[in-house]
Amino acid sequence: MAAAEAGGMGLTDLPGELLELILCSGVLSAADIGRVSCTCRRLRDVCQARGKVWRERFRLRWPSLLKYYSHTDNVNWLKEYKARHNAGLETRRIVASFSKRFFSEHVPCDGFSDLETLGCPGHFFEDELMSILNMEGRKCLTWKYYAKKILYFLRQQNILKNLKAYLERPGDQLSFLEGAVLIDQYCNPLSDICLTSIQAQVDDITDKVRKVLRTKNPRHPSLAPKAGEVLIVSDVEFQRQVLDAMNCVLYEQLKYKGNEMDYYNSLNSYIHQVLIRRTGIPISLSVLYLTIARQLGVRLEPVNFPSHFLLRWCQGKEGSTDIFDYIYIDAFGKGKQLTVKECEYLIGHHVTEEFYGVVTSKEVLQRMVGNLLNLGKRYGYNCVIYGWDPTCMMGQEWMRNMNVHSLPHGPHQPFYNVLVEDGSCIYAAQENLEYNLEPHEIPHPDVGRYFSEFTGTHYLANKELEIRYPEDLELSCATVQKIYSKVKE
Incomplete structure (x- = not known):
């Protein structure tokens, strides 16, 4: 202030925008900014009024959390910073208590009861757990051990809620792909798996199929879907063209295949791994195949076939109960189209008509879970x-x-x-x-x-x-x- 009295310019004489730039430079810590705020009303207003300074401090310290906020949200960033800071302290207190309480035993289910009464957003707690897991090298191994257990629990509980909400929806609103993603997330809670990302990858494959389809038939109805409408291709010949283009892209261009060499590897059941490794088992490849077909207007249905999951494609009247009105598609076998008799050859014995019937989304999920549950012994x-x-x-x-x-x-x-x-x-x-x-x-x-x-x-x-x-x-x-x-x- 002495400089200002002598005719010079003091810090508070600078324009607000310039002060914000200085305070957001990253040189000052949160404690420094707190001290600056306490010096006078002018600097307090600069730090807090527009929220830009504390938003930048929040971003620098916890960058992964910004995805939970929209640009249109009216956020008190100082309050948000304090809440996240306090959540971190509480998280570390709980992790430290786990080591003392459960050193001589495994953590029972009721051992996680403290987590259900947390007074902070769950993503704050998860973010602090991730920061513990990402701590330098081989230090704090005990904290990392319990942080991982807690993170598993939190994410699986959240996924179970999503799965329950999914199963409560009407059958015609259940997406096979979404169900497969939920199972994948539950089994791999520490992996970065989200429906949006999986759907984007499937959409990319669908676009590749459209390009192939365009070279075969530039006027195909699947090439011009109307926004907001469910695409339905009713002509069987047009449907056949879609399936041929799908087989070309999936099995010839992208080299997807059934994993015959390592069939019982659990990675074959996880949809995100199927997309990465381009291999899987009949049920996971069928979910992918069916999803792409439906996005292109072709309705395929999952079939309750024993030992080898199949899809069926109607050749007769829609909803027909005659098993001979359908062609059966083996997504594990590069999209091969089979008759009823050929399906029996596939598994080596005769089966009754009931096994050619359609299964619901819930039944598909149960079969996927059953496969994973019994991998160890079977x-x-x-x-x-x-x-x-x-x-x-x-x-x-x-x-x-x-x-x-x-x-x-x-x-x-x-x-x-x-x-x-x-x-x-x-x-x-x-x-x-x-x-x-x-x-x-x-x-x-x-x-x-x-x-x-x-x-x-x-x-x-x-x-x-x-x-x-x-x-x-x-x-x-x-x-x-x-x-x-x-x-x-």
Whole structure:
């Protein structure tokens, strides 16, 4: 102020826009800006009146959160900054408490009850958890361990709400693609999977099909969809042209194919992985194929065929109940079109007419979940057990979604925490596990957290795991001796 009295210009004499530029330069910390605000009314107004200064501080510190705001939102950015800062402190307090409360046991479902009464937006909490997971190198491993568990829980709970809302909608409003994305999100809660992104990739494939279609038939009705209207192509010959163009793009240009070499890899069931790897199993490829066809005006329907998921394409009167009025499409087999008899050749035995009937979106989802739930035992996945409960300790919502009650022994059997060779962590029923008579190392990033050595037949628990399950060591040794001594003989 002395300079101003001597005839010079002081900080407060600068234009507001210039002061904002200085305060938004990134050189000053939030604490610095807070101190500047306290010096006089003029600087406080510059910092707070238009919100630009605190919005910039918010952006610099938490850039990933701006997607939750619209340019038209009237946001008090100072208040928002304080809320996010306090959410971070509360998040770290909760993560630290998990380490103290659950060091000697797995986190039970009710262990997450504190999270349900958070006084801040959920995305603030998730953002702080992600910042913990992204902390430098190998530091704060315990915090990262519990932050990951909490983030899994939060995201899966949110996805379950979305899935419940999806299932409550009328059948004609259910998108097969949206259902597949919801399952994908639930199984991969830490991955960046969203319906908008998946739909954009499918739209891109659809555009490629239109380009091929245009070269074959420039006047095809699928090339000029009317905005706001559902495209329906009723002429069978026009429909055939669409399917031919789809097969050309999917299987010849983009090289999509059924994954025969690694059929039971869980990645084949996740729609975002199908789009990345361009391979999958019959049901996931059928969802993609059906979605593209419908966007081009061709109605295909999913079929309840045993062992091999198919689509059907009506050649007769719409809604016909005669199975011979349909051609059956094998998306796993490069879009091959089959007759009823050829469908039986595909699986090697005769089936009754009921298996050629249409299945609903909900039934398709159930079949996808069933495939994933039973991968471990049915499909020879290799894993190592690192924890267990005498009965299923997950909540009723989880058990309903994972069809636990459909298992012969239901939830009333031991359930095991296992590290799977594909990098996933699964909570598996005892009846879905069996001993591997040709054991090998499990390439999972968390193996070293629980085990000190692989002996060639089994993993040796580290000291921490032995302390957690003190009575299991003797039984484990006896089991190894019993199972693998016979193998060596």
